[in-house]
Amino acid sequence: xxxxxxxxxxxxxxxxxxxxxxxxxxxxxxxxxxxxxxxxxxxxxxxxxxxxxxxxxxxxxxxxxxxxxxxxxxxxxxxxxxxxxxxxxxxxxxxxxxxxxxxxxxxxxxxxxxxxxxxxxxxxxxxxxxxxxxxxxxxxxxxxxxxxxxxxxxxxxxxxxxxxxxxxxxxxxxxxxxxxxxxxxxxxxxxxxxxxxxxxxxxxxxxxxxxxxxxxxxxxxxxxxxxxxxxxxxxxxxx
Amino acid sequence: xxxxxxxxxxxxxxxxxxxxxxxxxxxxxxxxxxxxxxxxxxxxxxxxxxxxxxxxxxxxxxxxxxxxxxxxxxxxxxxxxxxxxxxxxxxxxxxxxxxxxxxxxxxxxxxxxxxxxxxxxxxxxxxxxxxxxxxxxxxxxxxxxxxxxxxxxxxxxxxxxxxxxxxxxxxxxxxxxxxxxxxxxxxxxxxxxxxxxxxxxxxxxxxxxxxxxxxxxxxxxxxxxxxxxxxxxxxxxxxxxxxxxxxxxxxxxxxxxxxxxxxxxxxxxxxxxxxxxxxxxxxxxxxxxxxxxxxxxxxxxxxxxxx
Numbered sequence: 001x002x003x004x005x006x007x008x009x010x011x012x013x014x015x016x017x018x019x020x021x022x023x024x025x026x027x028x029x030x031x032x033x034x035x036x037x038x039x040x041x042x043x044x045x046x047x048x049x050x051x052x053x054x055x056x057x058x059x060x061x062x063x064x065x066x067x068x069x070x071x072x073x074x075x076x077x078x079x080x081x082x083x084x085x086x087x088x089x090x091x092x093x094x095x096x097x098x099x100x101x102x103x104x105x106x107x108x109x110x111x112x113x114x115x116x117x118x119x120x121x122x123x124x125x126x127x128x129x130x131x132x133x134x135x136x137x138x139x140x141x142x143x144x145x146x147x148x149x150x151x152x153x154x155x156x157x158x159x160x161x162x163x164x165x166x167x168x169x170x171x172x173x174x175x176x177x178x179x180x181x182x183x184x185x186x187x188x189x190x191x192x193x194x195x196x197x198x199x200x201x202x203x204x205x206x207x208x209x210x211x212x213x214x215x216x217x218x219x220x221x222x223x224x225x226x227x228x229x230x231x232x233x234x235x236x237x238x239x
Numbered sequence: 240x241x242x243x244x245x246x247x248x249x250x251x252x253x254x255x256x257x258x259x260x261x262x263x264x265x266x267x268x269x270x271x272x273x274x275x276x277x278x279x280x281x282x283x284x285x286x287x288x289x290x291x292x293x294x295x296x297x298x299x300x301x302x303x304x305x306x307x308x309x310x311x312x313x314x315x316x317x318x319x320x321x322x323x324x325x326x327x328x329x330x331x332x333x334x335x336x337x338x339x340x341x342x343x344x345x346x347x348x349x350x351x352x353x354x355x356x357x358x359x360x361x362x363x364x365x366x367x368x369x370x371x372x373x374x375x376x377x378x379x380x381x382x383x384x385x386x387x388x389x390x391x392x393x394x395x396x397x398x399x400x401x402x403x404x405x406x407x408x409x410x411x412x413x414x415x416x417x418x419x420x421x422x423x424x425x426x427x428x429x430x431x432x433x434x435x436x437x438x439x440x441x442x443x444x445x446x447x448x449x450x451x452x453x454x455x456x457x458x459x460x461x462x463x464x465x466x467x468x469x470x471x472x473x474x475x476x477x478x479x480x481x482x483x484x485x486x487x488x489x490x491x492x493x494x495x496x497x498x499x500x501x502x503x504x505x506x507x508x509x510x511x512x513x514x515x516x517x518x519x520x521x522x523x524x525x526x527x528x529x530x531x532x533x534x535x536x537x538x539x540x541x542x543x544x545x546x
Contacts (some may be wrong), residue, residue: 043260
């Protein structure tokens with residue numbers, strides 16, 4: 001675990017060198033530990049790939065003992081992380097014992113046609129038929145490595161190599177909310193309409209972000225995701 | 240009690256001190272780009288520092304209140320209203336804030352605060368997400384906003400000590416902390432006078448000047464960023480992230496503006512110049528703590544002036 005300041009109100013904790021399942025488990029455990037007892041003075045926690053960034057109030061961590069607030073907050077995080085391995089065996093063990101089933105979110109997707117205008121581009125680039133693109137995409141198991149291009153936007157790891165396709169040369173100025181896309185090695189879903197450069201292969205009727213709902217974002221870092229193909233009729237009549 | 244907007248002004252939005260605790264869901268802080276100006280304006284009308292007010296850029300709104308009230312303008316220098324003092328306003332009287340003579344962003348605080356419904360714990364407007372503030376958007380002519388009915392009495396003629404305020408300037412030296420990739424940009428980051436480009440908004444200030452060259456070309460894995468983070472994309476033109484910036488970024492991080500100097504950035508208009516100077520984290524945190532102390536003293540002092 002290494003620490004580095006991010007400006008004067010945050011600290012970046014790095015938990016590994018790569019982005020594998022082991023690191024993801026550690027990231028998720030640390031987030032759970034920090035959020036469950038949100039210590040007085042810890043304002044926000046942001047996980048992304050191998051890092052957890054903790055935003056804090058320096059005034060609360062100013063103990064007047066010659067150490068900076070930064071040094072104090074690093075100490076608190078280190079102490080809580082140590083408790084995390086022992087104090088949260090439930091979380092860590094559940095992950096180890098076949099996390100594929102625990103906390104999996106299934107996202108229904110209508111692939112292709114007007115719902116996925118770029119599926120032909122992806123098929124051609126990958127040397128596949130359009131139906132194979134959908135089957136491969138829905139057949140894989142994904143993990144949420146980061147949330148945050150926009151509210152609720154998940155960066156998913158686990159895209160089959162056969163489906164990797166470069167981003168569009170020119171981004172669209174507006175991508176419909178719910179669009180499922182591929183960008184390089186990554187796949188994800190646009191929760192809100194926004195500009196976007198990913199190749200759109202389908203669309204989900206699920207609402208991934210709703211500011212009036214609690215929790216507002218459907219997906220969190222560490223969640224596992226599977227996509228399930230649905231028909232246009234099912235899409236239109238979704239709850 | 241109501242506030243009627245006759246002329247919206249430029250980029251006028253309802254803001255408080257921001258939406259904290261949701262960065263993990265990809266929701267930016269939002270809130271006032273110059274938090275000090277908002278806090279002081281609120282204190283001047285007897286509000287809590289976090290009360291919602293109007294923020295606008297370069298051109299202020301024209302408005303009218305349905306009852307007598309007290310307002311205060313936070314900002315460097317504007318036509319139409321003096322800065323940094325409470326002003327009594329009569330019911331039906333037109334308050335016309337014109338253009339900014341100096342600085343960029345102004346804050347109009349009203350006694351009682353603007354009481355739009357909070358979303359995710361804050362009254363700040365998130366323009367890109369179209370939620371929060373007043374209907375998730377900038378104000379238009381004809382909008383009507385809710386205010387609580389409160390009475391405030393002004394004390395004797397007085398003014399605040401200028402030492403409370405940041406050293407606003409059209410060509411400041413802004414203090415920064417090192418970022419993860421500072422070393423890769425060399426001395427140019429600290430020796431260049433950058434100019435603020437017109438492509439600047441609540442998400443960030445884009446800087447022009449010499450383009451910065453990175454010594455290492457490796458791609459970076461996205462990680463958290465914050466208001467004040469100075470990103471340097473491949474085109475070499477730095478972007479200083481501000482209140483509405485995305486929560487995660489993959490561009491190199493050249494530096495981080497220290498929190499006490501963020502108001503200096505918020506008051507820069509297109510064409511203004513800025514240089515960066517490195518300070519230590521210890522120094523930055525000492526300055527932040529000292530500034531909170533100063534604002535606390537202001538708060539106590541003002542509590543006696545207003546009833």
